[in-house]
Amino acid sequence: MKVTVIFINLLAISGLLIAFVKDKDRTRQSVIIAIKSFSRILPSIFIVIILIGVFIGFVPANKISEIVGEQSGPGGIFLIALLGSVLHIPALLSFPLAASFLKNGASITAVAAFITTLTMIGTVTLPLEIKELGRKMALLRNGISFIIAIIIAFIMGAIL
Amino acid sequence: MRRDIKGKEKKGIKQDVVFLGISLILVTVLLLVFPEKQKAVITVSWEFFTEIILILPAVMILMGLFAVWVPDGMIMSYLGKASGHKGALLSFLLGALPTGPVYLAFPVASALIKKGARISNAVIFLSSWACIKIPQEMIELQFLGVKFMALRLTLTIVFVAIMGLSIERIIGWSNKRPSSL
Numbered sequence: 001m002k003v004t005v006i007f008i009n010l011l012a013i014s015g016l017l018i019a020f021v022k023d024k025d026r027t028r029q030s031v032i033i034a035i036k037s038f039s040r041i042l043p044s045i046f047i048v049i050i051l052i053g054v055f056i057g058f059v060p061a062n063k064i065s066e067i068v069g070e071q072s073g074p075g076g077i078f079l080i081a082l083l084g085s086v087l088h089i090p091a092l093l094s095f096p097l098a099a100s101f102l103k104n105g106a107s108i109t110a111v112a113a114f115i116t117t118l119t120m121i122g123t124v125t126l127p128l129e130i131k132e133l134g135r136k137m138a139l140l141r142n143g144i145s146f147i148i149a150i151i152i153a154f155i156m157g158a159i160l
Numbered sequence: 161m162r163r164d165i166k167g168k169e170k171k172g173i174k175q176d177v178v179f180l181g182i183s184l185i186l187v188t189v190l191l192l193v194f195p196e197k198q199k200a201v202i203t204v205s206w207e208f209f210t211e212i213i214l215i216l217p218a219v220m221i222l223m224g225l226f227a228v229w230v231p232d233g234m235i236m237s238y239l240g241k242a243s244g245h246k247g248a249l250l251s252f253l254l255g256a257l258p259t260g261p262v263y264l265a266f267p268v269a270s271a272l273i274k275k276g277a278r279i280s281n282a283v284i285f286l287s288s289w290a291c292i293k294i295p296q297e298m299i300e301l302q303f304l305g306v307k308f309m310a311l312r313l314t315l316t317i318v319f320v321a322i323m324g325l326s327i328e329r330i331i332g333w334s335n336k337r338p339s340s341l
Contacts, residue, residue, distance in 0.1 A: 053205030
């Protein structure tokens with residue numbers, strides 16, 4: 001089993017134990033919230049898992065690496081960064097998706113660009129952001145985020 | 161407001177279940193038409209499923225504990241007071257705490273600015289909330305490995321700090337310009 005799995009589960013179990021000793025009611029409440037949010041995200045998880053299966057099973061790896069692989073130019077990176085900005089996927093699900101891209105021949109740069117734009121930029125939530133923070137700040141934050149996501153991606157591709 | 165969000169949540173769940181049903185039907189048809197792909201698709205899906213199911217309940221428990229033990233408004237009262245380097249650091253840390261989706265952070269950031277917090281800190285807080293959340297980092301660690309996760313985290317922190325300061329400059333500069341005309 002992976003170290004990450006053990007580490008995070010130990011963390012959760014010890015957290016629960018400490019919480020339980022301190023306050024049973026609040027611990028119960030926490031568990032209820034956890035179960036609720038878990039069942040809330042479960043359908044999306046199944047959808048993403050099916051998508052990943054179909055994606056890896058049907059799309060040939062050389063097609064992926066042609067577009068966003070080691071040999072592909074900055075055009076592919078730009079494309080995947082754009083895709084990440086527009087899509088509205090819960091961040092927790094973006095990582096298995098990104099891992100499946102990587103497994104199927106996408107480069108580190110492409111995957112880093114995808115995750116970073118996906119989490120940092122919200123096209124769907126942009127109207128809300130404008131409403132709360134003003135047009136100038138919202139557009140600046142999302143625009144500059146796009147640029148730094150691409151910079152981060154190329155640095156990561158160069159190092160890893 | 162609360163009730164509004166709850167109503168949306170319920171609608172969202174229904175939508176997800178409908179989508180799931182449609183995807184299940186589509187994938188079944190697809191696999192019946194291309195039976196030679198069955199094994200690959202099922203193996204890959206199963207692999208990813210086990211990987212996420214081993215970790216997600218624990219992540220949810222941690223988020224649940226946090227939600228109950230850290231009262232609403234605590235984050236804001238901390239951030240409102242802080243300034244300078246300490247403020248930037250705090251914005252990163254508080255943004256990274258396991259709280260809800262990013263649209264909940266917009267009003268918090270807006271309230272912070274109205275209270276006199278620096279724009280750079282509000283931007284850092286927002287971006288940190290969006291992309292360096294602790295539960296997210298855990299899942300990233302699980303799926304993409306420690307090197308990828310650590311490097312991306314470091315780079316994101318550096319560039320988000322730069323972005324915060326730049327946006328503060330740009331907004332300050334563009335606010336000054338019309339008044340000097």
